Amino acid sequence: MQSHHARLLRRSARKYWDLYLLLIPVLVYFILFKYLPMYGLQISFRDYQPRRGFFGSEWVGLKHFARFFSSYNCWNIIGNTLLLSMLTLLFCFPLPILLALLLNEMRNGAYKKVVQTATYAPHFLSTVVVVGMVTAFCSPSTGIVNVIIRALGGEPIYFMAKKEWFRPLYIISEVWTSMGWDSIIFLSALAGVDVQMYEAARIDGASRTKQLLYITLPSIVPTIAVMLILNCGRVMNIGFEKVFLMQTDLNLSVSEVISTFVYRQGIISTQTSYATAVGLMNSGVNFLLVLLVNEISKRVSEVGLW
Amino acid sequence: MKRAKRWTALLLALLMLCGSSALADASVLTESGFPIVSEPVTLTVMGSISAVQPEFTEMYLMNQYEEMTGVHIEWTSVPSSARTERVTLAISSGDLPDVFLKCSISASNLQVYGDSGDLLDLAPLLETYAPNFWAYAQQYPDVLASITTPDGHIYSLPAIADAPAARMNKKLYFNQEWMDALGMEQPTTVDELYAVLKAMKENDPNGNGEADEIPLTESTGTLYMVFGGLFGCFNRGTHHEEYDVDPETGAVRHIKTSDAFRQTLEFMHQLYEEGIIDQECITFDDSRAVGLISQDRQGVYFATNLALLPADRMDVWTPASGWVDGAIWPLMRSHLHSVGAFAISADCENPEVALRWVDYFYSEEGVRFYHYGIEGDTYQVNEDGSLSYTDEILAQVTGDMSYDEVVSQYSPYCGGNNPTIMSYPGYAGMELSPVPMASAEALMPYTPEIIWPFFNYTDEEKDIVTTVGTEIDTYVKQTCAEFLTGVRELNDEEWNAYVQRVNDMGLESMLQVMTAASERAMSIIGE
């Protein structure tokens, strides 16, 4: 079917050129604001000096990359980064889908709006406040979590000082701030599902669980696939601010990630080149990952970025 | 852009060839005093302003100063929260102002911009064109040591801390109500210190019948310093939290793997176990202490000043009258408060005018002018010798306008990083209020004899400090916190394993760097 349509469209490509016309503003934007400044990337391979500029600074090849990989703790830090981001992906990706499905099944419009607005509101909190609240809620003496634990007869836990709690706390707060917001895109995909299919299913006597599994889910698979690919492109980019604020003396061995490590090194000397190099390395890994996931997705679900 | 630069260079060369124009500029300066120039000169200045501050053009004293000096300033103001980025962009894009003011340029950035030729080396000019600053720096050469790069260049003038209360970043205060309730005196020995803290913990000094007292709380970093000082650690002051000098051998040592620090940790662990040190010190921030104090649960307070406390809890705190005999109070910096307060760009045509312009602020009279303005016009001298703004100005402080907002209509000092001296009585910060001043005076005799200034590293040294140094610091930080809280037992085996690991990480190379850097600094100081 699909290929038949494509053939038909291609055959009737009489106003082929005006599609390019539609594309021009977008292409101009990307060339001007994205590709033109990309000469800046070369400072990863140079020792950047402002007055000498991007083309005049000394070429040092892979020096900055070598320096990163020669660090005593480099693999531990890379491990921490990957583990934290994989876990984040594992929890933060499926839950918005679940929430979107739930909201989609709610028939009471007013209640649905309340739930939706409440779950999406945390997106607007700044990182400082989120971490401040995590610390406050988890305080062993006054935090509400420990108040509840004590009320249930348990011993209070000093969450922020226990390294085994760093990852759970990070992920829980991440899920909390992003779940509602991330579900928006899936909700829009659900809105595109043909209601006639549900009617047909009801006539056939399918339960709502079955409708969910056999109509709703399959119809948003393309969106899920694209969002997953896009998310894989952020795996190395664990946000600096939140991790940094959640670090305590006692959780450093699990909470030190690439971005915080580079920040610590940067305090002592200005390292535009070094930081750019590490950023470039992260982007490179992410890009390869996206290429890979995109290929897999194209084979499995016929959905891809390009 | 590149081409434009080449043209400017060519033009400059031509000007030089034409002869005397460069010299003619120098003669723009007057002999001394005000005005500082014989014909009008304009400087472009990039200055940082914070939320309470108006534009520089709307500050009364800056306008007065323009008339006094005859130097017209064209201001570009940048928000203080983005000043670092704005300086970087100005320099990288080649749109240089003549002067950067209050931009808090970091030592490492200064070195980068200086080495690349974007900032002017001030070292050869200071003696001639900045006599006030130079005189102070001769008297207290630790200032010079802090701002001089390994190559001997100086790329910025700093904010200088002169009054002891401004140099001591944390002072000590006791909860007098508790001391009275317990009937105890301030401690002068380690045993007395322990007894006081123990009594605070156990004898219910706040009298509410609950054992909810937490004698002291602070960040682990500050606590290490306070208690380390009891065992002779941190004997080179507060700029250096990881390295000092071994009192026996005279060699540079890594503090936190020394035996003295092991004793410190053992003592602190005991205090932690007994609940004398706050169990939540791992996540300490200032609001923790403020919260405890507002509930009357804290007995000892470490802070710059008492400004954070709710008004009704301020009077409770009495300044320290001294410290444990023979101990060190390490929370003391050199005369340097912060670098990067004033820098001149390489494009500035009248650097000597810019220097003369700023140098006044490093004189006794200039300090007063910078913070308080003109006697009788904007400030008055109180009976005790301290200064304050005139009653008319202070009357503007209402619910709608805070003190800072009111005084910012006159002086540029809010927001910090000022090219001037924080000295008594001209400096207007809260550190110079009576209680912090008294505490600082009493603790002065216990501060380290020699205080290392900020170190400036060569490129090779920097590579080691940023890699080996940072990694060691991170590992040490976590392990010491484990020893402190008891996650890891502090026995011979664990301690030796920890010391061994730090050595394996490359401590030796760090010790060499610190030795070289300290020798360089001390040779400038001349000790």
Next chain:
Amino acid sequence: MVMHAAKSRKIRRTTEDKVFSLCVYALGTVFMLLAAYPILYVLAASFSDPEMIVSGQVFLLPKGLQLRAYEAVFKSEDVLIGYRNTVLYSITGTVINVVLTTVGAYALSRPDLSGRNVLTFLISFTMFFSGGMIPTYITIRNLHLLDTFWVMVLPGAVSATNLIIMRNFFQHSVSQEIIEAAWVDGCSNAGTLWRVVLPVSGSIVAVMVIFYFVGHWNAYFDAMIYLSDKNRYPLQVFLREILIQNQLGDMSGGAEAVGQSEMTLLYESLKYAVIVVATLPILLVYPFMQRYFVKGIMMGSVKG
């Protein structure tokens, strides 16, 4: 017999559906409460005495009710200027964003556009690699955009991520038959997009509006880098400055604030009030956007 079987099947189905429905509402409520509690805490804290916040006594209701934090935010005229600017940037910016993204995404979604995979690839590439702050600044300066209204709008005119999301929607959720039908009727590409594709894409356009609008609303970094004129600052820059001004901070860092009342306890409630002030307007807009999600379903049913 047959009737009976059908009936019992129907009953079984409704019980199952009831359980299903119950689960949906129960889980939804749990999610809502988990998200709502911290939000209510923010609201309560913004009205509370800062001393009560730092001593951990605020749980759900304001303690030591006071409005000082809000007074501190609203007393400055700057905040009103900021509101005005933010609204202007957000509306103008979002219009440009949505128009460009829609047009671009539609073109890229068409299977008959040769080279579209290469173009999509090149656009995706920019999600990973960028020249960095300095070259971007120099480009913007050379375009004479510094310190103008447009610098807050143009440098973020299209987001590659959103472009791909929208293209994906056009590809997979818009029926190709209706596009084909439009072709047969002699519609131009622009006409097809406007008259045929957009009417069934209400939900994705709504998503784009929300994404872009909120992005503009929360933006502050570009403003701090590219703007010098205080009269052009958006709300977020003023709010950040107020926060930093009032931050509790130790002085040991050396370079930070020096002033009499600068370090103040007010920060503790101020940081929550700032969120309320900045977020409430946009939070109230959201429920109105939601009807477009419903509309999408109804329009979708027409197709085929």
